[in-house]
Structure formats: structure tokens, C-alpha cells
Amino acid sequence: MDTGMQDISKISKVLIGVVLTILGFLMILPFLWMFLSSFKTSTEISLSQSFWPQHWTIDNYKNLFTNGSFDIYVKNTLIITAASFIGLFLNAMAGYGFAKFDFKGRKFLFMAVLATMMIPGQVTMIPVYLILNQMQLTNTLLGIILPGLVGAFGIFLFRQFMSNIPDSIVEAARLDGAGEWYIFFHLILPISKPVLAVQGILTFIGGWNAFLWPLIIANDQKYYTLSVGLQLLQGQHTSDYGLQMAGSSFMVIPIIIIFIIFQKYILQGFNIQMDK
Template sequence: MKKNLLRQWQKRGTVLSLHSVLFVALFIMCLPFLWMLSTSFKTSSEVLKFPPTWIPHDFTFENYVELFKAIDFIHPFYNSVIIALVSVILSVIVCSLAAYAFAKFNFKGRDKLFMVLLGTMMVPGVVMQIPTFLLMKALGLINSYTGIILPGIASVGMIFFFRQFLSTISNDYIEAARIDGAGEIRIFWSIILPMMRPALVAQGIFAFTASWNSFMWPLIIATDDRFYTLPLALTQLDGQHASNYGLSMSGAIVVIIPLVILFMFTQKYFLNSMNIGGVKE
């Protein structure tokens, strides 16, 4: 009896310690965001005040009003939405098809080709930017939506994630559909894609976030401000607004609000996708 009671207390102590560590880690991760949010509502004098204050003494929306006067957000917002949505749709289609081929088709050299594909993840993305830029220039895609979107469509990480998910799906579904006369496209569209919904949503969120926050590639490929996205639009705060940290923080808040809203509406699918370890065939 005493041993069982002792084990229960040890188990509770372990769980409590783990939750405490996770809470501290969560607080540390949220700290920059909370500081950014607090700073966006401070006056310029209070931002530079020492010691710093977490809660603004003079709560103001002046930074947000000045932000929308300094920058025209309409066109960059439109660019960001179009680029992010098209990138997500094309990435999900291309990568899910590739993953389906690697997971469910037996062809010569499949595993070796997949290992080579994974090996490309070891190459830093910044190394590929100059060759990719020269390729886009040769194709005449500078200052175009296509030039911004095209290089990011095929993601090795997304293909790997989808392949791992598909490996948990029994081949019996596919064989039964083939016996019923369904073609490969029909099987993929009507059977595989619905079963991949949690993984599709999770990777869609990652792809949308990456595209929305992308700064370096749009900066390289878009020399015309007509193709500027929101992160690039915020660079217009440089110069006379460079020392206005409250204004910069308000701009950052405006940029991340759509991502927060997106996650709020899709978190169920995102969390479900984290439970990919199902029983394999």
C-alpha cells in the first residue's frame, strides 16, 4: 500500500516537474512577443525609459495611426496574400504527389533517389539563392509573382513529412480501389487526400507562415515595389523612422496578426497531425 502510494506521488512529482519546465520554456518563448506588443502601445519617450516598463504608463494607439500614414499596406497585403495562398496550394499539390509516389509505388532506385532528395536538405538555402536568381533572370521572371513563388514550391521537408504520414496508411485501401477500377489520379484525389487532411493542413500552415514571413528572396527577386510583400513594406520605416521602436513594433504586430488568426482556426488539424505515429502495416 505504501509502495503504491509512494509511486503515485513520484509520478505526480514527475508530471509536475515536467509541466513546470514546459511552462518556463513557454514563458521564455512568449517573452519577445509580449515585449513587442507592450512596446507598440508606448510613447517614444517611454520606449527608451530605463528601467523599462512592461505595462505602458501612457497607453496610446499613436504608433498604429502613424504606421498606416507612413506605409500603404493595401498593396503589400494583397501581394502577401496572393503569394502565400498560391505557394501553399502549389506546394501541397506537388509535394503530396511526390510523397505518394515515394510511399506507395515500387520503382527502381526509389529508396536511393529518396535518400539523395533528403541529402539536399544539408545544403544551406542561402547557397542556392544566387543560382536560383540567375535562373529566374534567364527565364525573365524578375519582378513577377511567378519568380517569387516558383522556387519555393517543392519542399523536401514537406515531401518527407507527407511520405511518413502516407506510410501509416494501409495499402489495402489502394488495392481495393484498383480492383474496383479506379485510376491512380482518382485514388489519390478521392481516397488519399481526404485521409491526409491533418497533414495537409499542418504543412499548409508551415508553408503559409514561411511564405508570409519570407524576406530575403522577395528582396532579391523584386526590385519593383509593386511586388513588395508586407515584410518588405516594413523596410520603408528605415531612415527617419529608424529610431522609432514603437512604430517598428506596431508594424511587426500588424504583420503577424493574420498568422495568429490562421492558427486559431486550424489548430485542431495542426494538433492532430502531430499524432502521426499510427500503427504501420
């Protein structure tokens, strides 16, 4: 009886594995086709039925930077993404404060922070734009960066994780004479690697894919991000499919690489949050 149940269990696992493999391949297929098409000419994409390129070429990627302004878009996107990681540490500091410091109005302030998660970002865009306009920060990289530095979800994520770090560890460090900055950077952050990985990849994706706010705040092409530049590319080269595929691949591949590198910590971080 036990042997029969084990055989059924093995067969079930094999079937589940086969189904997941097929579904995974179907999910990857459009991205694989996009990547391979970026090495084709526009004529081959339009006329050829072949999945693989018949004549490999990297001219599409060369044209992105020679005929377009992708070098400017990449620079702006990297600056915005790097600045977003400063916001990551600000979120971590705020989450640590809510988790481990007892101050007047803490619960009310935390609830107010959570309440902002229910307000769509599109609702606050006009007020934020008017404020930045008064500060003369419209059409600047700083104006693009500032509104996204701190977010309620990031603060909530860090607060939930850090609340489960034993208070005895923090108190022991304080008794040993460690300062709050030392405790945060040398004790709390190393323990928080899983949630840092989760929030880190979300921060990277948010910065790398920034589109709507840069489009609104910037009216000069020299401040456009990759997403805005890709949309502009599609408008200017509607029939150059190879160039569009190269631009899309250039945006997607870094995110995939980041996920592959940090997937262990990302999955671990999400599992910890689900367990809580």
C-alpha cells in the same frame, strides 16, 4: 508504499507543471511586451517604465498603412502565401507518387530528391536567379513564387506518411472503378490531415516570413513582402519604436493564431512522424 509513490508522482507532475508555466511565461513575455508597446507612442516607450500602455493609441497601426506601403506588402505576402499552398499539393502529389506507385528509377529519384536537402538554399540562389533572369521573371511576383513551390522536405514528409497507408485501401478503390485523381483527393488527402496540418503551417510560416529571396529577386518596392517591408521600415523610422512594434506585431500575430487553431493536428502529425 503505493500511496507514497503516487504522492511523489503527483508532486513531480505539479513541479513540472509549475516549471513549464514559468518557462512558458518567460517565452511569451517579450512578445506580449512587443504587442502592448505597439499601442504606445514612441515617447512613452522610451521614457515610461510601465509594462502596460498609459495612453492607448492605434495610431501606429494606422500609420503603417497610411504613411507606409504596408497594404502593398500585405497583398504581395498573401499572394505568395496562397501560391505556396499550391506547392503544398504538388508536394503531396509527389509524395503519393513515391509512396504508392512502382516505376523505374523510383528509389534513385527519391534519393536524389533527399540529396537536395543537404544543399543550402543560398548555394542555389545565384543559378536560380540567372535562370529566372533569362526567363525575364526577375522583379516579378512569379519569380518570387516559382522557386519555392516544391521542396524536398515536403515531399519526404508526405512520402513517409503515405507509405503507411495500407495498399489494400488504394487497390480496393481502384477495383471499384475510382480514378487516380479521385483516390488522391477523396481518399489519400482526408487520411493525411495530420501531415497536411504540419506541412500547411510550415508552408504558411515560410510564405509569410519570406525575406531573403524576395529581397534578391525584386528591386521594385511594389513587389516587397512584409518581412522586407518591415526591414525597410526599421531603416526609415529608426527612432519610431511604436511604428516598429506595430509592424512586428502585425507579422507575428497571424502565425500565433494559425498555430492555436491547428495545434491539435500539428501535434498529432509530429507525434505520428516521431512514432515512425
